[in-house]
Amino acid sequence: MTHIDDPSTQRANVRYIQGIMRMPLLARAREFELARRWRDEQDEGALHELILSYTRLVVSTASRFRGYGLPLGDLIQEGNIGLMQAAARFEPEREIRFSTYAAWWIRAAMQEFILRNWSIVRTGTTAGQKLLFFNLRRLRARIAGPNGDPLGSEGRDAIARELRVDAAEVEAMDLRLSGGDQSLSVPVSATDAGSSGEERANFIADLRPSPEDVVIGMRDAATRSRWLAEALGELSDRERVIIARRRLEEDGATLEQLGSELGVSKERIRQLESRALNKLRVSMLKRAGDVRLLL
Incomplete structure (x- = not known):
């Protein structure tokens, strides 16, 4: 993404730098x-006086970061913030x-600004990604040579x-830097999509469930809930307590806790739970007729 200053802004930047x-x-x-x-x-x-005397450091650093396509004036402003933090x-x-x-504070402030604004998608969220973002192009150019050959697996391994860093991170960042942001509202050509004037967004599949699927899912969930309530009603009181405490609560009770409350061993609780679950399974299958309806 490249931001170009208008002529009046460029002239103002020149006057500021000269001063x-x-x-x-x-x-x-x-x-x-x-x-x-x-x-x-x-x-x-x-x-x-201290800040003004060393603002030239900000200008010098900003000139080295101009290749990222951000306005020089914005880079200088961020660098000035870093300079004041240093003071x-x-x-x-x-x-x-x-x-x-x-110099360190100025560079850090500019790099953080670049990472936030180079793309609408946040780039460089980890230390390794930041290192790749600011060094990959230089290392890639050195490895690729004058012909600018694509970066192969050997080149990625050398940079890694x-x-x-991991070679997979090198590959991911290389792909990220090679393509800029593209608006989904931009029309695509007839050769790209077969229909002139259509926007890219129109060709993105909506993976959300349809209204019909939502209604069917709600109906099926209600049916399964009714079946489960009926199946629980067929258990003994102690079995229902065990299933409710062990399976239907967010923080289920332990075997030891239930054994202490019901006055039996934890092994007996395990046996009762296993028997109750088997009863529920048989009862639910009897009502559903097909195990797939319970999934």
């Missing part, structure tokens, strides 16, 4: 001073440059080994 690139870089001491002032004193001026969590005492620390 950001004119911002001076910070010396190490100044960078740490601003970070401390923001953390300890909540000095918004210090935060503003909130940065610890100057660790003696790590802010640019090094912020390098990224430490």
Whole structure:
């Protein structure tokens, strides 16, 4: 899925990037001073200077992710959120440059945005899928060579080994990336469906039961319920208690529990349950006449 900015948005992006690139870089001491002032004193001026000086990192990272077809301005906005998260969590005492620390947060924010918006179908829900999503094209191009040959089983296995994922995941992601989203409301051609002007949605089978099947199912269920009630009525009181407690409750009682309540051993409860189930089976078959009517 590719999103193209309109000309006015493109011009605004260019002006923004040009302005950001004119911002001076910070010396190490100044960078740490601003970070401390923001953390300890909540000095918004210090935060503003720190963020503006390193927004060029956001622009640079966004340019590397433009191949996913999302608007540059949106990528920059998401990267700025990552930059502000980095500023909130940065610890100057660790003696790590802010640019090094912020790069990870910027990249993570953009990658999450891409995964959410690249397709209407959520992509990359696991760590392995995310790794494949952002590395498969590069590795595929390296393996396929200049001719762009299809990725065979050997190539999938090589990528799976390098990224430490299953080959089946490589194949699934390769198929996912090779095809974009398609609307079901788009008309198909006469050569595709035999009827010009028809929409794709019209050729998708509805696997839900028909109204007739629903009514028949409800009637059959009611009949089987009546048969079961009549069959239960033929059991002794103790057998009905055992069947009800063991088979008709969501959390059925154990043999030990029923044995304790009825004053017999759990083995006797098992015998009574087996005898009661056999009685029910015979009674139900007598009423149905065919075992298939009970399924």
